[in-house]
Amino acid sequence: MTTENNKALLVIDVQRGFDKPVWGPRNNPGAEANIKALVDAWQDRGLPIVLVHHDSVKPGSSLNPGQEGNHFKPELDGVRADLVFGKKVNSAFHGDIDLDGWLKTRGITSFVLAGIQTNFCCETTARVGGNLGYDVTFALDATFTFDLAGPDGSVLTADELSKATATNLHGGGFATVTSTKEILASL
Numbered sequence: 001m002t003t004e005n006n007k008a009l010l011v012i013d014v015q016r017g018f019d020k021p022v023w024g025p026r027n028n029p030g031a032e033a034n035i036k037a038l039v040d041a042w043q044d045r046g047l048p049i050v051l052v053h054h055d056s057v058k059p060g061s062s063l064n065p066g067q068e069g070n071h072f073k074p075e076l077d078g079v080r081a082d083l084v085f086g087k088k089v090n091s092a093f094h095g096d097i098d099l100d101g102w103l104k105t106r107g108i109t110s111f112v113l114a115g116i117q118t119n120f121c122c123e124t125t126a127r128v129g130g131n132l133g134y135d136v137t138f139a140l141d142a143t144f145t146f147d148l149a150g151p152d153g154s155v156l157t158a159d160e161l162s163k164a165t166a167t168n169l170h171g172g173g174f175a176t177v178t179s180t181k182e183i184l185a186s187l
Helices: 031-045 099-105 118-131 158-171 180-186
Strands: 007-012 049-054 083-087 110-116 135-144 176-178
Touching (some): 007 031, 007 118, 031 049, 031 110, 031 180, 049 118, 083 099, 118 158, 135 158, 135 180, 158 176
Parallel strands (some): 135 176
16 A cells, blocks of 8 residues: 555656757656656655666766766755665666665655656666556656657657657556646645
8 A cells, every 4th residue: 555655756867967969859848847846745745755866887978977967957956865876777776776675674665756768767767666566656747858769760759759658657557657747636
């Protein structure tokens, strides 16, 4: 049974490096405002917040540790996180700490997920969380991604990729895909 006390907020890779033009066109310009609304609601209620940052190992990446781009975006300034850690792969469950163990030790059985990128680190974390038995809520409008070329050179827009993520998570039973407004109304 999920109660307010065992529902964490996982904020994935909300880092300044994603503001670089190298990523290309993005979707959902309101994502940061929705992320901030979720963080503020969690803080107001004293609920657990987990902040995850991507520590790239690719040479020259703006997400490399020590680079300005590795820092969190201003929307996360002042957040009193219960846990902050880095990861070098897509899933936060395969980061520098044992996230599954941390959540279980605290009796957390449910989490809301927000962050960057919708179809990579956010979707992967939601899938792994669902596989591990967590009740995952995916705040689609509190995520964003970028246009992406496929193996044949065709490009899917960021909106198409977000729609595919929502379909994958919903259809696969990995997560409940919803909006920030719905999540805040249910707190």
